[in-house]
Amino acid sequence: MSRVLPRPAVGVLQAPPSPGARMVGRVIHPWAWWSWAIGTGIAVSLAHNPLLLVLLIAAVTFVVLQRRTTAPWARSLGLYFVLAGIIIAVRLVFQVLIGGLREGTVVFTLPELTLPSWAAGIRVGGPVTIEGLVYTVFDAGRLAGLIICIGAANALANPKRALRSVPPAFHQIATSLVIAITVAPQLVESVLRVRRARRLRGGIRKGIGGLVSIIVPVLEDAVDRSLALAAGMESRGFGRTRAGRRLGVLDAAALVGAMILLVFGMFALLGLPSDSLRWALPVLFAGLVLGVVAVWRSGRYLAVTRYRPDPWQAPDSLVAVCGLAAAALAVWLVNSEPAMTMAAYPLVWPRLTPLMVLTAVVAALPGVATPRPPQDA
Numbered sequence: 328m329s330r331v332l333p334r335p336a337v338g339v340l341q342a343p344p345s346p347g348a349r350m351v352g353r354v355i356h357p358w359a360w361w362s363w364a365i366g367t368g369i370a371v372s373l374a375h376n377p378l379l380l381v382l383l384i385a386a387v388t389f390v391v392l393q394r395r396t397t398a399p400w401a402r403s404l405g406l407y408f409v410l411a412g413i414i415i416a417v418r419l420v421f422q423v424l425i426g427g428l429r430e431g432t433v434v435f436t437l438p439e440l441t442l443p444s445w446a447a448g449i450r451v452g453g454p455v456t457i458e459g460l461v462y463t464v465f466d467a468g469r470l471a472g473l474i475i476c477i478g479a480a481n482a483l484a485n486p487k488r489a490l491r492s493v494p495p496a497f498h499q500i501a502t503s504l505v506i507a508i509t510v511a512p513q514l515v516e517s518v519l520r521v522r523r524a525r526r527l528r529g530g531i532r533k534g535i536g537g538l539v540s541i542i543v544p545v546l547e548d549a550v551d552r553s554l555a556l557a558a559g560m561e562s563r564g565f566g567r568t569r570a571g572r573r574l575g576v577l578d579a580a581a582l583v584g585a586m587i588l589l590v591f592g593m594f595a596l597l598g599l600p601s602d603s604l605r606w607a608l609p610v611l612f613a614g615l616v617l618g619v620v621a622v623w624r625s626g627r628y629l630a631v632t633r634y635r636p637d638p639w640q641a642p643d644s645l646v647a648v649c650g651l652a653a654a655a656l657a658v659w660l661v662n663s664e665p666a667m668t669m670a671a672y673p674l675v676w677p678r679l680t681p682l683m684v685l686t687a688v689v690a691a692l693p694g695v696a697t698p699r700p701p702q703d704a
Contacts, residue, residue, distance in 0.1 A: 353640075353642070353698050353700070353701075354396070354485070354488075354637075354700045354701070355394070355483070355642060355643055355646055355693075355697055355700070356488075356492070356637050356638075356639055356643040356646075357483075357484035357485055357486075357488045357489035357492060357637070358484070358489060358492055358647075359639075359642075359643035359644070359646040359647045360479075360480050360483040360484040360646060361480050361484055361489065362646070362647035362650050362651065363390075363480075363646045363647060363649055363650030363690075363693060364387075364476045364477065364479050364480035364483075364650065365476075365480075365650060365654075366647075366649070366650025366651045366652070366653050366654040366690075367383060367386070367387055367476050367479075367650050367653050367654070367690045368472075368473050368476035368477070369596075369653075369654035369657065369658075370383055370653045370654050370656070370657035370686060370690065371383050371384070371469060371472035371473055371476060372469055372472075372473060372596075373657040373658065373660075373661050373667070374469065374472070374657065374667070375465075375469075375667055375668040375669055376666060376667050376668065376669055376677050376678075376679070376683065377465040377468065377669060377677055378677050378678075378679045378683070379667070379679065379683045379686065379687065380465065380468050380469060380472055382683070382684065382686075382687035383472060383653075383686070383687050383690055384468075384472050384475055385687070385691075386687045386688075386690040386691035386694075387472075387475055387476055387479045387690065387691075388404070388475070388479075389691050389694045390479065390483070390690075390691060390693050390694035391404050391479045391482050391483060392694075393694040393695070393699075394483060394693065394694060394697060394699070394700060395482050395483055395700075396700045396701070398485065401482050401483070402482070403478060403481055403482050404475070404478050404479060404482045406478070407474050407475050407477065407478025407479075407481075408475065408478075410474055410478075411470075411471030411472070411474045411475055412471070414467055414470055414471050414474065415464060415467045415468065415471055418463050418464075418466070418467035419460065419463055419464065419467075422455075422459055422460060422463040423437070423455050423460075424437075424451060424452070425450060425451055426455070426459050426463065429450075429453055429454050429455075429456060429459065430456060430458065430459075430672050431456035431457055431458030431459065431672055431673070431674065432456055432457045432458065433454045433455065433456055434455050434456060434457055434460070435454075435455055436453065436454045436455065437452040437453060437454075437455065438452050439451065439452035439453045440452055457674065458672050458673070458674045461674060462669075462672075462674070465669065488637060491637075492637055494622045494623070494625075517544075517545040517546075517548040517552070518541065518545050520548065521541050521544045521545050521548065522541065525541070578621060578624050578625050581617055581620065581621035581624070582618070582621045582622075582625065584617055584621075585614050585615075585617040585618035585621050586614075586618070587614075588610055588611070588613055588614030588617060589611065589614035589615065589618065591610060591614075592607055592608070592610040592611030592612075592613075592614050593611065595607035595610065595611075596608070596611060608658065642696075642697045642698060645692075645693065645696055645697065646693045646697060649689050649690065649692045649693050650690070652689050653686050653687075653689045653690040656682065656685065656686040656689065657686055660680075660682055660683065660686070664680060664682065664683075666678040666679070666680055666683070667683075
């Protein structure tokens with residue numbers, strides 16, 4: 328007869344420092360930044376007003392510039408801006424070629440192609456209007472803003488610390504991702520090491536031939552160093568677990584149900600008309616609650632050792648609350664403020680209300696209300 332083990336305590340290899348010692352020059356918890364980025368991303372996705380969209384993107388950029396560290400990933404926000412610009416450019420190209428909005432002030436006219444009968448309703452070419460171009464830029468700007476919010480989270484949150492702070496139920500995935508993340512830095516170090524060794528031996532080759540000749544040694548060295556890291560983590564007990572029971576059918580069903588509710592809730596929130604908010608938000612909230620409960624139940628009988636766990640303190644709660652408050656304000660404004668939407672035709676100058684400005688201010692608050700990170704974080 329099987330016996331269910333009691334819930335073991337989580338092993339801590341090193342106690343965290345006192346709260347007062349971390350307030351000056353401390354790093355915000357990575358999942359606090361992700362909570363803020365997700366909340367701000369929800370506000371961006373609901374911002375059909377271009378002025379509010381620009382303010383939210385400016386708030387996200389301000390927070391990143393004020394609270395990023397000198398780590399390599401902290402300089403990645405510019406790449407996400409480039410990706411956002413590419414998204415807007417691609418949407419503009421499709422609007423010019425096969426855009427649906429052709430009413431308004433004509434800028435220029437393209438030759439219109441005659442399509443077969445099975446492609447009825449699709450127009451290639453024709454007049455290109457200012458209204459269509461402006462509306463396309465603002466509509467694609469919401470997707471570009473979401474990309475920038477994700478880039479802000481990646482620039483502010485240390486990926487290794489974020490993976491180290493996942494729930495115990497996800498410890499195996501987190502450990503694998505930590506090992507995988509170290510491969511990229513090891514590749515750079517391996518390239519320098521192999522080239523230095525070849526230069527000492529006088530075997531430097533330039534061009535494609537030289538690049539091909541170092542690929543195999545570089546990959547072999549990088550993989551060996553990553554495996555050595557994994558072996559060192561295993562020998563020191565990093566992520567060691569002691570399971571009392573396997574994942575039950577009820578827990579697995581709860582996880583699957585939470586994923587279905589979250590996916591359907593996000594689809595309804597972002598892709599369906601605004602009238603669907605009445606039931607999309609309850610479905611999304613139910614998915615979040617069910618997901619939290621399922622993850623907690625899955626890791627209830629699992630003990631995972633943690634090395635220097637990151638404390639969750641008042642600044643971390645402030646960052647997470649700012650993101651959630653920005654999302655809540657945007658949801659409330661969508662249902663109560665007509666200025667949140669901009670008509671495509673006729674094109675008018677959008678209106679900005681004080682509550683919209685407050686939403687952007689709340690999103691930018693972590694840039695001034697949190698302690699500065701240490702420069703060597």
